Amino acid sequence: MTRTCERRELRRAATVGRVLALGAGRLAAAGVAEPRLDAELLLADQLSEERLALYREPGRLLPPAARRRFNALLRRRALGEPLQYLRGRVEFFGLECDIRRGALIPRPDTELLVELAIDRLRAAQRGVDHPVRFADVGTGSGCIAMGIASAVETAVGAALDCSARALVVARRNFDRHGLADRMMVRRGDLCEPLRRESWRADLIAANLPYIPTGVIETLESQIRDHEPRLALDGGADGLDLIRRLVQTAADSLLPGGWLLLEVGIGQADRVAALARHAGWRVEAIERDLSGIDRVVVLSRKGNGE
Numbered sequence: 001m002t003r004t005c006e007r008r009e010l011r012r013a014a015t016v017g018r019v020l021a022l023g024a025g026r027l028a029a030a031g032v033a034e035p036r037l038d039a040e041l042l043l044a045d046q047l048s049e050e051r052l053a054l055y056r057e058p059g060r061l062l063p064p065a066a067r068r069r070f071n072a073l074l075r076r077r078a079l080g081e082p083l084q085y086l087r088g089r090v091e092f093f094g095l096e097c098d099i100r101r102g103a104l105i106p107r108p109d110t111e112l113l114v115e116l117a118i119d120r121l122r123a124a125q126r127g128v129d130h131p132v133r134f135a136d137v138g139t140g141s142g143c144i145a146m147g148i149a150s151a152v153e154t155a156v157g158a159a160l161d162c163s164a165r166a167l168v169v170a171r172r173n174f175d176r177h178g179l180a181d182r183m184m185v186r187r188g189d190l191c192e193p194l195r196r197e198s199w200r201a202d203l204i205a206a207n208l209p210y211i212p213t214g215v216i217e218t219l220e221s222q223i224r225d226h227e228p229r230l231a232l233d234g235g236a237d238g239l240d241l242i243r244r245l246v247q248t249a250a251d252s253l254l255p256g257g258w259l260l261l262e263v264g265i266g267q268a269d270r271v272a273a274l275a276r277h278a279g280w281r282v283e284a285i286e287r288d289l290s291g292i293d294r295v296v297v298l299s300r301k302g303n304g305e
């Protein structure tokens with residue numbers, strides 16, 4: 001190939017349209033489920049523009065630094081790293097949520113828990129002139145607390161997790177959405193930080209790990225090898241942490257308070273049974289958009305009944 005041809009080839013290769021096509025091809029070859037979309041999002045991030053803006057001038061040259069960054073991200077994506085960690089953000093409940101390794105990637109299914117918590121806290125707020133209080137146990141990225149506190153502007157909350165790495169992400173999200181002055185962030189086991197400070201909530205929401213240990217090895221590599229095991233592993237039957245929370249959370253609830261638990265497929269009836277046994281009233285089992293029993297709503301017997 002002559003030098004002129006080489007230069008022409010290089011210029012051709014470095015246009016946005018061509019780099020995008022090559023990138024999508026590389027991800028497709030690696031078996032990524034949505035190669036074109038992922039390549040578009042990663043490339044658009046490098047240019048600080050919207051995904052569809054890439055198609056406005058596909059013939060423009062891509063700056064070399066942006067191309068290098070894009071190639072590095074493609075390599076990681078092709079090896080199975082989740083897109084959300086590579087982009088450092090994900091949308092949850094209509095809010096932009098920072099996300100990093102060390103915190104579980106928020107799932108759309110969890111938005112149901114947020115909606116149910118908001119409805120109850122709004123109702124509770126109507127009856128009192130002090131701020132209602134909620135706790136998010138196993139807060140991870142803080143997505144649940146962020147959704148609740150953004151919608152119930154009078155509420156104050158506690159975000160709890162045993163993972164220091166997750167709490168760094170949660171704090172970033174509270175800062176970013178202007179919620180930090182209404183959120184108390186504490187590290188510890190389940191509700192233990194609340195008991196230490198004699199802090200009680202009107203509502204406790206929890207999306208704790210609920211995958212049985214034996215199932216974790218069967219999960220797709222993108223989850224198994226990249227998301228924190230501490231956020232996934234619920235012990236032999238998946239219910240170790242939920243069971244412990246059901247047995248201890250009442251101490252951290254105000255009279256008439258609620259405990260809302262996200263559960264895995266096929267777990268809702270078992271969770272309801274163990275909650276009844278521990279003295280809770282099962283108010284409802286709510287289905288997610290896929291028709292799966294996803295949230296068990298509990299209240300304390302004898303509280304205002």
Ligand SMILES: C[S@@+](CC[C@H](N)C(=O)[O-])C[C@H]1O[C@@H](n2cnc3c(N)ncnc32)[C@H](O)[C@@H]1O
Nearest residue numbers: 106138139140161162163189190207208209231
């Ligand atoms: C399934 S993730 C949920 C994260 C986030 N709330 C969400 O919905 O995306 C469970 C979280 O519980 C935390 N966790 C696990 N065991 C815990 C414990 N004993 N006490 C407090 N948090 C715990 C994990 O670190 C993880 O952040």
